[in-house]
Every structure is written in C-alpha cells, then in structure tokens.
Amino acid sequence: MTSTTGNTPAAPATAAETPAVAAAREDLAALRRQQAFAAADEAALDGLIAVRPPERRPRPDPVWDDAPVLVHEVVGERYRRLVLATDTIATTALAGQFLMITVPPAEGERILLPRPMAIHRRHPEQGTVEVIYGVAGRGTTALADVAVGESLLVTGPLGRGFEFPDAAEPDAALPTAAHPRPARTALMIGRGVGVCAIMGSVEDAARLGIAATVVLSGRSRANLIGPADCAELGARVIPVTDDDGSSALPALGGRLRGLFGSAPPDVILVCGAGVLARLAAELGAEWGVPVQVSLEAHMACGLGYCHGCAAPVATDPAVEGPLVCVDGPVFDAVLPGG
Amino acid sequence: MTIAPPRPTTDARRAFFDARPADSAAVDLSVRIGSLTLANPVMPASGCFGPSLGRLIPVAELGAVVTKTVFGTPRGGNAAHRLTEIRAGMVNSVGIPSRGAAGYLASQHPLYLALGVPVIVSVGGHRPGEYAPVVQGLRGAGDAYELNVSCPNLDRHGTDIGSDPDAIGTVVRLVRQETDKPLIVKLPVLVSSIADCAQAAEAAGADAVCVANSIPALPLTADTRSPVLGNVIGGLSGPNIRPIVLRLVWLAARAVDIPVIACGGIETADDALDYFSVGARAVQVGTASFGRPFAMVDITRALQERCLAAGAADIGELIELWRA
Numbered sequence: 001m002t003s004t005t006g007n008t009p010a011a012p013a014t015a016a017e018t019p020a021v022a023a024a025r026e027d028l029a030a031l032r033r034q035q036a037f038a039a040a041d042e043a044a045l046d047g048l049i050a051v052r053p054p055e056r057r058p059r060p061d062p063v064w065d066d067a068p069v070l071v072h073e074v075v076g077e078r079y080r081r082l083v084l085a086t087d088t089i090a091t092t093a094l095a096g097q098f099l100m101i102t103v104p105p106a107e108g109e110r111i112l113l114p115r116p117m118a119i120h121r122r123h124p125e126q127g128t129v130e131v132i133y134g135v136a137g138r139g140t141t142a143l144a145d146v147a148v149g150e151s152l153l154v155t156g157p158l159g160r161g162f163e164f165p166d167a168a169e170p171d172a173a174l175p176t177a178a179h180p181r182p183a184r185t186a187l188m189i190g191r192g193v194g195v196c197a198i199m200g201s202v203e204d205a206a207r208l209g210i211a212a213t214v215v216l217s218g219r220s221r222a223n224l225i226g227p228a229d230c231a232e233l234g235a236r237v238i239p240v241t242d243d244d245g246s247s248a249l250p251a252l253g254g255r256l257r258g259l260f261g262s263a264p265p266d267v268i269l270v271c272g273a274g275v276l277a278r279l280a281a282e283l284g285a286e287w288g289v290p291v292q293v294s295l296e297a298h299m300a301c302g303l304g305y306c307h308g309c310a311a312p313v314a315t316d317p318a319v320e321g322p323l324v325c326v327d328g329p330v331f332d333a334v335l336p337g338g
Numbered sequence: 339m340t341i342a343p344p345r346p347t348t349d350a351r352r353a354f355f356d357a358r359p360a361d362s363a364a365v366d367l368s369v370r371i372g373s374l375t376l377a378n379p380v381m382p383a384s385g386c387f388g389p390s391l392g393r394l395i396p397v398a399e400l401g402a403v404v405t406k407t408v409f410g411t412p413r414g415g416n417a418a419h420r421l422t423e424i425r426a427g428m429v430n431s432v433g434i435p436s437r438g439a440a441g442y443l444a445s446q447h448p449l450y451l452a453l454g455v456p457v458i459v460s461v462g463g464h465r466p467g468e469y470a471p472v473v474q475g476l477r478g479a480g481d482a483y484e485l486n487v488s489c490p491n492l493d494r495h496g497t498d499i500g501s502d503p504d505a506i507g508t509v510v511r512l513v514r515q516e517t518d519k520p521l522i523v524k525l526p527v528l529v530s531s532i533a534d535c536a537q538a539a540e541a542a543g544a545d546a547v548c549v550a551n552s553i554p555a556l557p558l559t560a561d562t563r564s565p566v567l568g569n570v571i572g573g574l575s576g577p578n579i580r581p582i583v584l585r586l587v588w589l590a591a592r593a594v595d596i597p598v599i600a601c602g603g604i605e606t607a608d609d610a611l612d613y614f615s616v617g618a619r620a621v622q623v624g625t626a627s628f629g630r631p632f633a634m635v636d637i638t639r640a641l642q643e644r645c646l647a648a649g650a651a652d653i654g655e656l657i658e659l660w661r662a
C-alpha cells in the first residue's frame with residue numbers, strides 16, 4: 001500500500017547543520033526505517049493467510065465486565081502489565097483469544113473506541129487475567145494513566161484462538177500439514193507484544209504435557225516479554241534480539257532448522273511480525289507441519305458486526321473477505337502454492 | 339454454546355441483564371413511525387449493530403433494531419484500514435460490504451427476527467433507481483425500511499443522492515410502489531438545505547426522516563501525513579458531531595410533520611434529551627455502542643426513570659415540565 005524509500009539515505013549533513021536540523025534528520029531516518037519495516041511486514045503476509053477449518057471446541061460466550069485493576073506496572077523499558085479481576089473471562093477464555101478494553105475518560109482526553117488486547121495470562125483460580133501492552137498512540141497513552149483500584153470496562157473473551165492439533169484425520173495415512181498428528185511438541189514464535197497472543201498456548205502446553213519451545217523476539221534482552229512466564233510454565237525459551245543480530249531472519253531460520261531439522265515440532269504458532277509468520281510458514285512447509293498465526297487489525301466492535309477489521313486475504317471483490325475479530329485473529333499461514 | 343465454567347462466575351453483563359426495570363404503566367415512551375409503533379424511541383444506527391450484540395445486551399429493551407445497509411448486489415467492502423480514531427472522533431470507510439438482498443434474507447434476517455423487536459432494514463443504492471429493486475428483493479422482510487441516501491449517485495457524477503431533493507423524491511416514489519411499510523429516509527450532513535431534503539422525502543411519501551449520517555472526513559497519520567484509511571476518505575462519527583447534527587435536526591423538525599429520528603454522537607440519555615428538545619421523536623445510537631455496548635439500553639432505562647422521577651407521562655411532558 002505505502003511506497004517506501006527505505007534504502008535511500010537522508011540528505012547528507014552539511015557543515016552548517018544546527019542541532020534542530022540534525023534531530024529532524026535523525027527522525028526522518030528513523031521514520032524511513034520504520035516504513036521499510038512496515039512495508040516488508042505487510043508484503044510478507046501477502047498470499048499467506050487462510051481461514052482455519054471449523055473449531056473443534058465451541059467458543060465461550062463473550063461478556064462485558066467492570067474489571068478492577070489489581071496491578072498496573074511497568075515491565076522492561078517499553079511495556080506495561082495489567083492484572084484485571086474479571087471472573088467469567090478468566091474462567092472461560094481460550095488460548096489466543098482477546099479482549100476489547102474501553103479506555104476510561106480522563107482529563108482532556110476521550111477515547112471512543114475500545115482497544116483490542118490479547119489475553120496474556122489466565123488465572124481461573126484467582127478470577128484474573130493479565131494483559132501486557134505497549135504505549136503506541138492516544139488510546140494506550142491514556143490507558144497508562146489508569147490507577148490500581150480503578151475499573152476497566154472489558155469485553156471478551158473474543159475471537160478464535162490457537163488450537164493444538166489433537167486428532168489426525170482417520171483417512172490420513174501419514175500426518176501432513178493438512179492432517180497433522182496430535183501435538184506432542186510445539187514451536188511458538190512471538191515478537192514484542194505479539195508474545196502475549198501465544199502465552200495462553202504456552203499455558204495449555206504445560207497443562208497438556210506438550211513440550212513447548214518458545215522463541216521470544218524483541219529489540220533487546222531488557223525488552224523481551226515472557227521469559228518469566230515461560231520459566232514458570234516449564235517451556236524452553238530461545239531469546240533473540242535485534243541488538244545482537246540474533247533476531248535477524250536468516251540467523252533465526254538457520255538456528256531453528258538446526259534445532260528442529262531432524263525432529264520437527266508438531267505445530268508452529270506465531271504472532272508479532274509478518275516476516276516471522278512467513279519464516280514460520282517456510283519452516284512449516286519444509287517440515288510438513290501446520291502453522292497458525294495471530295493477526296492484528298483496527299477494530300471497533302470485536303464481535304463481527306461493524307465490518308471494520310478486514311483480514312489481509314485476497315478475495316473476489318464482490319465478496320467480503322474474512323474478519324480478523326471473528327474469523328481470526330488466528331489464521332492458518334500457508335505458503336502461496338504450498 | 340457456552341463452555342460451562344468449572345464453577346459459577348459473575349460479571350457485570352449478567353448483573354445488567356438482571357437489572358431489567360419493571361414495565362411502568364405510568365410512562366409511555368412509545369413512538370409511531372407511520373403504521374409501526376415502537377415501544378420506545380431508542381434504536382441502533384445502521385452499521386453499528388448486529389445480532390451478535392444480543393449476546394451482550396438485552397436487545398428486547400430497545401424500540402427497534404436497524405440492519406447494516408443492504409445493497410442489491412453483493413459488494414466486498416473497502417481495503418484496510420477501514421476505521422480509525424483521531425482526536426475529532428471515529429472515522430470509518432467500511433465500504434458497506436453486503437451480501438445483497440438474497441444474501442441478507444438467507445443469512446442475516448433470521449438472526450434479526452429472533453431478537454424479538456421490530457426490524458428496520460437499511461437499503462442502499464448508487465442510483466435513484468436501485469433502491470426499489472432491493473426492497474422488492476427483500477420480499478416483505480422487515481417491519482420498515484430506512485433508505486440510506488448518503489451514497490454517491492452514479493447517474494449524477496457522484497453527488498450524494500441525499501443532497502439532491504429531486505433524487506430523494508425519485509427514490510421514495512419508486513420504493514413506495516413496492517411496499518406499504520413505513521419508509522424512513524436517512525439524510526446526509528452535507529446538504530445545502532436539510533429542510534428541502536426532508537420536505538422532498540415527506541412529499542414523496544416517506545413516514546420519517548433520519549438526521550443524519552456520518553460527516554465526510556480525511557484522517558492522516560501523524561508521522562508521514564499519509565491517509566490512514568484504505569479508501570482515503572471516511573465518515574466522522576461520535577460525540578463531536580452532535581452539535582452539528584443538533585442544528586440539522588432542529589431545522590428538519592421545523593420543516594416537516596413526519597417524525598425526525600436523530601442520529602449523531604448520542605452517548606447518554608442527556609444527549610438523547612437534547613435531540614428530543616429540538617424536535618426529534620426517536621434516536622439512533624452508533625459509535626457509542628463500541629466503547630459501551632450497553633449504551634442504548636442504558637438510555638432507554640434512563641429515559642423511563644427520568645419521566646417517572648419527574649412525574650411526566652412521556653418525553654414531551656418531561657420537556658414541557660423543564661420549560662414551565
């Protein structure tokens with residue numbers, strides 16, 4: 001959609017450059033890097049996304065709730081963690097489902113649309129859920145001002161989550177991506193706040209005795225989400241970061257091929273970057289295992305009626321394509337022609 | 339289809355359902371739209387409601403429901419992003435994906451009927467002649483039709499049908515030949531005279547006008563000043579459009595005898611009462627339902643409570659009491 005000049009360097013500095021001009025030049029360069037990244041991410045999803053076959057388990061009924069904020073704290077350098085008391089949601093939510101969080105009115109700021117946020121952890125015994133978010137724009141900036149003891153209006157659990165394959169089709173001679181064998185091992189890949197979407201599956205894996213390997217990707221070690229959760233849940237963690245180059249696609253791909261080439265996982269779950277979804281789909285094709293990806297889209301209702309959250313799936317122009325909030329956010333990721 | 343929780347749980351939604359007020363014979367909130375009587379004057383705005391909202395709120399407490407606009411032939415809808423929020427409000431360019439009249443009848447109408455309140459089917463077209471065939475294709479389904487004329491007229495180089503009184507008259511006359519059911523004409527904001535448009539609808543046989551649709555707008559990203567929306571232009575909605583639409587409702591209500599249904603930025607019973615006080619007879623709630631799914635039901639309950647508290651038999655009397 002956006003044309004990008006990501007590789008064109010900004011105009012060279014001149015001797016007369018003032019600090020303000022230098023700062024503006026740096027901002028522009030950062031913007032171009034970000035644009036190039038966004039364009040690559042969007043292109044990576046092209047042709048990759050397919051609606052998953054019907055769920056085996058019915059989705060829980062969504063509710064709305066006034067959820068008291070029990071904890072609201074800074075985690076790492078970039079994120080915040082919310083613990084919300086919301087009994088029904090904590091008890092019914094499936095792995096990979098999300099909430100719509102209504103940001104309460106604050107001085108000088110009214111946020112109209114609720115913000116979609118993955119359910120990072122479910123604690124049914126305590127009746128609580130955890131959400132981890134990054135401050136991005138107006139809505140999340142205002143959310144960061146909410147104090148412990150206040151309540152947030154939340155709606156959920158919403159959408160279709162991740163599912164472990166647990167039954168091969170009876171007529172399938174050998175397990176394939178389309179007819180997988182029951183999952184005994186899983187590879188999960190999350191980047192940034194995308195880790196939150198897969199953490200419910202790390203919880204499920206721990207419960208079901210599935211051996212989980214979780215790639216946590218982020219800018220730096222201090223910015224990784226999930227190492228403590230994974231340790232608690234007994235999952236093997238592969239931390240990869242931008243600052244040491246380990247998160248770069250060729251490096252990560254090579255490492256995963258080395259680790260799993262002789263004994264591939266039974267399923268790959270991924271969230272947080274289009275390019276990671278594509279890498280996962282490539283690995284899935286090589287290993288003959290299914291790949292599921294959780295996507296984001298701008299949303300208003302979260303319930304499938306506003307038609308605001310079109311999924312990036314090419315369809316007949318006369319037919320409406322799938323919606324991220326009800327047909328996803330978890331989709332199959334299959335290489336085009338694969 | 340609920341997964342039974344391992345133990346009983348509580349949530350605010352359940353408490354809200356349980357708090358349904360007793361019907362009060364002392365207050366009459368009903369409103370007539372042509373031959374149709376609604377139990378109360380609160381309903382959703384087209385495109386801001388779907389049967390799935392019935393899982394979150396007691397829809398039976400609303401006066402009616404309004405469907406997303408149905409076009410004659412299937413349409414896919416616009417490219418992402420289809421909506422966003424800026425400081426001024428919500429902006430959407432969903433593009434009205436529609437499965438056509440037949441698709442609506444097959445997959446949507448049964449779900450709307452099951453809600454147990456009158457169903458107003460919103461109908462769209464890109465030429466004045468396209469509305470009547472959609473109504474015909476609906477084969478009598480629906481208790482009333484809302485004609486969404488805030489669509490570019492492909493016969494007139496894309497000027498909105500709803501900004502052209504002649505085109506409005508043509509749409510209503512042609513649809514009137516197909517049905518005796520109540521017709522509501524939903525007018526756009528950008529018109530040279532809302533009074534002329536409302537009168538054209540009334541003269542052609544409409545039973546009500548709805549004022550108004552969202553306001554054309556162009557949201558840009560903060561960093562690159564690129565359009566946020568796939569369609570570049572979208573419709574602004576939400577509380578900030580309320581004073582603009584209040585003026586239009588006031589003008590329209592003075593111009594016609596048929597009821598004016600107000601739609602624009604309504605979030606609370608107070609907002610609804612603002613509109614009633616300038617002549618509206620019913621209200622539609624759009625954007626507010628996204629952030630507060632129960633907003634419409636809250637308004638219905640609060641209108642009844644306000645009348646009861648003031649000893650007013652209806653909303654007209656409540657407004658008279660304030661002004662006495």
Ligand SMILES: Cc1cc2nc3c(=O)[nH]c(=O)nc-3n(C[C@H](O)[C@H](O)[C@H](O)COP(=O)(O)OP(=O)(O)OC[C@H]3O[C@@H](n4cnc5c(N)ncnc54)[C@H](O)[C@@H]3O)c2cc1C
Pocket residue numbers: 098113114115116117118119131132133134135136137138139140141193194196197295296297298299329421422423424
């Ligand atoms: C299913 C799902 C799960 C998500 N889970 C998380 C999570 O666990 N943690 C987290 O930090 N973020 C998550 N996000 C992204 C989060 O919703 C956005 O960061 C947030 O909406 C940005 O709002 P804002 O007002 O700060 O930004 P603004 O840019 O000011 O927002 C403007 C509008 O665009 C929408 N928008 C902007 N960016 C996004 C985006 N990336 N995704 C969806 N809508 C967007 C906003 O909701 C708003 O309507 C998730 C998104 C989806 C769809």
Ligand SMILES: Cc1cc2nc3c(=O)[nH]c(=O)nc-3n(C[C@H](O)[C@H](O)[C@H](O)COP(=O)(O)O)c2cc1C
Pocket residue numbers: 300306308383384385386406407421428430432434460486524550551552574575576577579601602603604622623624625626
């Ligand atoms: C997501 C969205 C979809 C809409 N779809 C339609 C539609 O299909 N037909 C229509 O007549 N109006 C549509 N509208 C306009 C609303 O019905 C309403 O007129 C407008 O949003 C103003 O009311 P509000 O401020 O309460 O939202 C839509 C608005 C939104 C926000």
Ligand code: FES
Pocket residue numbers: 298299300301302303304305306307308309323324325326
């Ligand atoms: S967010 Fe409304 S349809 Fe998906």
